Amino acid sequence: xxxxxxxxxxxxKELYRRKDFYVLLVLTALITIAAGSANFFxxxxxxxxxxxxxxxxIWISALVIAIGTAARQIPAEREQxxxxxxxxxxxxxxxxxxxxxxxxWLACGLALVVFYAFFVVVSGTREHHWPLLNYFQAxxxxxxxxxxxxxxxxxxxxxxxxxxxxxxxxFVVVAGILMIGRHLNKVALQQPExxxxxxxxxxxxxxxxxxxxVRDLVIxxxxxxxxxxCGLATLYGAVYVLFFLFAxxxxxxxxxxSV
Amino acid sequence: xxxxLQTDKLRVEYPSRExxxxxxxxxxxxxLRVNASExxxxxxxxxxxxxxxxxxxxxxxxxxxxxxxxxxxxxxxPIARQRIGxxxxxxxxxxxxxxxxxxxxxxxxxGLSQTEADQRIEKLIKLVELGHAAKRPIKTYSKGMQQRxxxxxxxxxxxxxxxxxxxxxxxxxxxxxxxREIIQxxxxxxxxxxxxxxxxxxxETVCDRVAIIHQGELKVQGSxxxxxxxxxxxLEKVFLDIIGYQSQLVS
Numbered sequence: 001x002x003x004x005x006x007x008x009x010x011x012x013k014e015l016y017r018r019k020d021f022y023v024l025l026v027l028t029a030l031i032t033i034a035a036g037s038a039n040f041f042x043x044x045x046x047x048x049x050x051x052x053x054x055x056x057x058i059w060i061s062a063l064v065i066a067i068g069t070a071a072r073q074i075p076a077e078r079e080q081x082x083x084x085x086x087x088x089x090x091x092x093x094x095x096x097x098x099x100x101x102x103x104x105w106l107a108c109g110l111a112l113v114v115f116y117a118f119f120v121v122v123s124g125t126r127e128h129h130w131p132l133l134n135y136f137q138a139x140x141x142x143x144x145x146x147x148x149x150x151x152x153x154x155x156x157x158x159x160x161x162x163x164x165x166x167x168x169x170x171f172v173v174v175a176g177i178l179m180i181g182r183h184l185n186k187v188a189l190q191q192p193e194x195x196x197x198x199x200x201x202x203x204x205x206x207x208x209x210x211x212x213x214v215r216d217l218v219i220x221x222x223x224x225x226x227x228x229x230c231g232l233a234t235l236y237g238a239v240y241v242l243f244f245l246f247a248x249x250x251x252x253x254x255x256x257x258s259v
Numbered sequence: 260x261x262x263x264l265q266t267d268k269l270r271v272e273y274p275s276r277e278x279x280x281x282x283x284x285x286x287x288x289x290x291l292r293v294n295a296s297e298x299x300x301x302x303x304x305x306x307x308x309x310x311x312x313x314x315x316x317x318x319x320x321x322x323x324x325x326x327x328x329x330x331x332x333x334x335x336x337p338i339a340r341q342r343i344g345x346x347x348x349x350x351x352x353x354x355x356x357x358x359x360x361x362x363x364x365x366x367x368x369x370g371l372s373q374t375e376a377d378q379r380i381e382k383l384i385k386l387v388e389l390g391h392a393a394k395r396p397i398k399t400y401s402k403g404m405q406q407r408x409x410x411x412x413x414x415x416x417x418x419x420x421x422x423x424x425x426x427x428x429x430x431x432x433x434x435x436x437x438x439r440e441i442i443q444x445x446x447x448x449x450x451x452x453x454x455x456x457x458x459x460x461x462x463e464t465v466c467d468r469v470a471i472i473h474q475g476e477l478k479v480q481g482s483x484x485x486x487x488x489x490x491x492x493x494l495e496k497v498f499l500d501i502i503g504y505q506s507q508l509v510s
Contacts, residue, residue: 006367010353017355081351085412088317088345088422089368090337257319 003091004099011103012110015069021111024061028115031057032122047126048219054122055215058115059142063174066108066146070153071167073100074252083257093253097154097245104150109143131218137225138218144237145212149174151244152207158251174209181210207240263420263451264293264316269325271311271475285311287475288325293453293468295419298446300466300483301455304502308475309455313424317345329420341369344413348424350405354398358389358408361397362415369416383411386441403434410441421445423454427461439465463487463494473502 015021032054074096077083086096116139124130153170160166180187184206188199211233214225269289272282286308293299303309314320315327318334332339352361359380366376384393387407392400397408406426413421426442427435435458442452442465456462462469463483470480478501479486483494490497 002370003368006364009367010356010364013360014353014355080354081347081349082353084317084319084347084351085345085365085409086368087319088340088343088347089365089416090339090341091368092337256321257314 003095004102007096007099008103008106011069011073011100012107015065015104015107015111020068021065024064025111025114025118028054028057028061029118032118047123050126051119051123051219052215054119055138055218058112058119059213059215061115062108062112062142062146063149063171065111066104066149067153067167067170067174069107070100070104070150071157071163071170073104073154074157075161075163075166078257087257094249097248097252101147101151101154101241101245104154105143105147108146108150112139112143112146131221134218134221134224137230138214141212141214141225141230141233144234145209148207148209148237148240148244151241151248155244155248155251158248158255177206177209178213179210181206181208207237212237261295262292263295264291264299264329264453265331266291266312266315266327267325269312269315269327270323271308271315271320272323284475286315286322289472289475289477291470291477291480293420293451295451296446296449297467298442298452298465299454300462300469301453301472302457302459302462302469302498303455303472307472307502309472310424311475312472313422313455316422342416342418343420343422344416344418346409346413346421346423346426348426348428350397350402350409352397352405352408352412355396357394357396358384358400358411359393361408362411365412365415371416379415379417383414386414387411388437403430406430406434406438410438418450420451420453423452425456426454427456427458435461459493459495459498469494471498471501478502 032050074083077086077096083096087093116135120130120132120135149170152173153166156166156170157163160169181203184199184203188196188203191199217223217225266289269286269291270284271286272284275281275283289308289312291312301309301312311320315322316329316334318337318340321335327334329339330342334340353364356364362380362383363376366379371379384390387410389404389407389411392404397405400408406429410426413423423442427438430438439461442454445452446465466483468480468482469486471478486497487494490500492500
């Protein structure tokens with residue numbers, strides 16, 4: 001495990017020495033504060049809108065950080081050739097993948113903590129109540145979802161040679177799942193065979209990332225998701241993470257590397 | 260004397276880009292033996308197969324046939340690399356880390372304890388004379404300083420075998436001298452050093468034995484003194500004779 005933690009430490013250091021995270025945090029803060037300072041049409045529900053905007057920005061920023069960070073990890077190792085002194089040590093390729101995943105996931109977790117801390121301050125100072133458990137649950141579920149996304153992107157970074165192509169494809173896939181994933185079964189019902197079966201297969205195969213989106217519960221104070229459901233969602237995410245990491249390892253272990 | 264690095268009938272083929280048919284043979288039946296506590300020079304012209312051999316030894320490239328082992332362990336097993344240090348020709352390190360952070364990272368990979376790592380890092384930074392810059396990001400270093408960080412990371416686990424790929428390439432005369440001194444010091448400590456180089460004068464000075472390969476085949480392997488005595492010429496002349504080089508200026 002030493003190797004995995006060492007590798008993840010480097011990923012975290014890299015992320016926090018780059019400017020992306022700070023830019024996204026400042027951007028989220030500025031947009032939220034600007035939106036919060038305006039009182040559109042004397043709307044009493046301005047706090048609800050404010051929370052909606054802030055959480056949407058957090059979701060977008062977290063996805064950008066997760067996909068951007070994960071997409072460049074292994075291609076950058078190969079392009080800058082840092083993979084060679086690394087693999088010349090007693091390090092397996094599985095450890096490299098695991099270390100990269102752990103680093104990206106922990107880095108995203110740290111970013112989420114900062115983003116949610118800001119969200120708690122913004123919503124708390126406006127609403128004067130602090131449903132911290134709801135916020136924690138929302139953050140946890142988002143973090144689990146980011147784990148699945150990171151594993152998917154890492155797998156993509158081994159399959160596709162260009163990090164930009166991988167990042168774009170993964171972003172489209174993730175956005176697609178988040179927006180239409182839950183409707184695919186209804187779409188399938190309206191299709192003739194064999195398209196119907198095909199859409200059903202896709203519906204049951206894709207990771208349903210939209211299940212992790214509990215923003216509405218937070219925005220409208222609808223209470224907590226049952227903890228059992230939360231645990232099951234975590235387990236469901238873990239299965240997909242392992243699947244993508246394993247697929248990534250299968251593709252990476254036979255890759256020829258030449259100095 | 261125990262053999263530390265060994266290859267037997269090592270063959271590596273690549274799919275040829277030039278011809279549609281068949282493959283290109285990068286290494287053809289390479290048999291190498293490197294004994295403990297010797298400095299071994301691995302020589303050959305560009306494209307001879309030196310880097311391919313190193314790629315196989317370090318587990319980057321699987322051989323088409325034949326075997327390669329370090330300390331008697333197949334090179335495909337990561338544990339074979341537990342007691343080696345590798346210095347690549349160019350500096351391939353995380354440039355956003357400082358030298359100290361980079362060394363700490365590699366120390367963790369080798370499972371060194373915090374105290375061990377602290378002592379080792381301090382000693383190595385002193386050895387490669389980077390005390391003044393240890394807390395600066397590597398991206399701010401000159402080529403020579405980066406090469407010295409490379410040397411330090413290769414030594415972090417106190418390895419018994421060091422594999423250097425053209426360690427003095429691109430260095431100024433002082434940098435070369437320092438690397439040579441470090442190789443000499445490692446030899447005095449009883450370490451085994453396996454390195455490729457184009458600097459034949461340097462090889463003649465520091466190596467106990469050499470191997471010369473050309474077009475993927477081992478042409479000669481033996482002690483420097485024997486080769487020089489046998490050909491009654493310096494190593495450069497021996498090398499040129501063996502690879503069949505004929506100066507066009509003479510004609």
